[in-house]
Amino acid sequence: MIVDLRSDTVTKPTPGMLDAMFSAKVGDDVYGEDETVNTLETKIAAMFGMEAAIFCPSGTMTNQIAIKSFTQPLDELIADQTAHVYRYEGGGIAFNSAVSTRLLCGERGIITAEMIGPEINAENIHYPHTSLVVLENTVNKGGGNCYQLSQIAPIANLCAKRSIKLHLDGARIFNALTFTKDKPQYYGTYFDGISVCLSKGLGAPVGSIFLADKNSIAYARRVRKVLGGGMRQAGFLAAAGIYALDNNIERLQQDHNHAKLLEETLQNCNWVTGVLSVETNIIIFDTVKEASYYLPKLAEKGIKAAANDVRRIRFVTHLDVNPDQIQHTINVLKSLNE
Known part of the structure; x- marks a missing residue:
């Protein structure tokens, strides 16, 4: 007997998911003509109370697109020192966005508004401009632990007060929601951007979604193209994501x-x-x-x-x-x- 516990990325599509993939209605997604991709993006945006969404090959890409969308070169983002966007995305923050990173030492990856506040740079030409805070839920290096909404709300309030964007690396967000029993719509009220991975606990073979407002997603499509993430008949993959959302959350x-x-x-x-x-x-x-x-x-x-x-x-x-x-x-x- 082989038991693969290395990651939840090793799952294979179930027979029901394969049927959904084989019967998907597809078109050219770069032209916005893939019916199944459009359905997936609309469906998950509505789940989280966000305006729009974009389907990408990976969670790394959605996170990197979010960072690029919410920052300018010479800016700085704040994250925990265990954050996936910092440790496991190949130095993409610096390479793709020319942004520096201020790392905090949270409790098993959980950071607080009290920790973030003092690390926001004053407006001074000697300092990078603090423009983004990134949270991770669940926290991979923290052993899959979760943020409570009572922890997220003060961070969101601080970011709004200081005109700082707030992004959620929600690679395993549905695991977090299963634990906390929170509704996904609540997250749309707190975050400017959310990355949701479909190929981990939900069991799809490929794919991640970036959720944000319409203007950010319009820009994200340009960034996705530059990064080589513009897929054509991607509906075969998007169909797996729709099936996962309908059948694999509970x-x-x-x-x-x-x-x-x-x-x-x-x-x-x-x-x-x-x-x-x-x-x-x-x-x-x-x-x-x-x-x-x-x-x-x-x-x-x-x-x-x-x-x-x-x-x-x-x-x-x-x-x-x-x-x-x-x-x-x-x-x-x-x-x-x-």
Whole structure:
């Protein structure tokens, strides 16, 4: 038995999703003529109470388009030091937007208005202009933990007061909403831009959406073209996204339940020194020896995982991991006790 816990990006389309893809009505999306892409963009924009949306190949692209749309060269953005936009997007902030980054040390990636306020630069030619704050929900490096609306609201208020844009890297936003029970429409009232990934917990093979106002999305289409993200008959991929939104949101709770079972097991393993508390579908735990010692042992038993640091391992549950596979993983974890 193989259990792939490296990421929720490894999922394969289900038979129902494949049927939706094969029957999609398509056109040339660069001309705005792909009916299925247009439907997806309208559908998800309405879900979050945003004016418009643009379909892109990846979450990295939607984040980079957002940063480019909300900043000018010589500006600065504020984010947590674990932020995906900073750590895992190839230096795109500097390369694509000529923008510097002010990093904060939040609690497991969660930053607050009180932390952000003092880091906003005064208007002075010696300083870059602070024009954007980026939040991540759920926080990947934080073990899938979530922002509460009570934490987001003060940040949004601060940004509005200081004329700063607020963007959400919502790669796993539906995992967060499943945990907090919040409505997606609330996010549209707080954020200027939202990135939503369809190819993680929702199980689509490809695709991410950038949501914003109509003017920002009109500019985003120009940036997407420059970045090489203008796809043609993309409706085959967009159909998978529509299917995911209609069928795979409620089932995220099962992934969270599976993650809790793994957390409980790891807490009782003597080769594990600590487990970050689990809220969604990411489990991050520290080990007695280096991760490189345990990963081959897990692989020998069919468990694929990834190192998150020298002595830290990450598991991610998803729709291609079933209860039998979770039980097999639990048995393997227990067998590594020394």
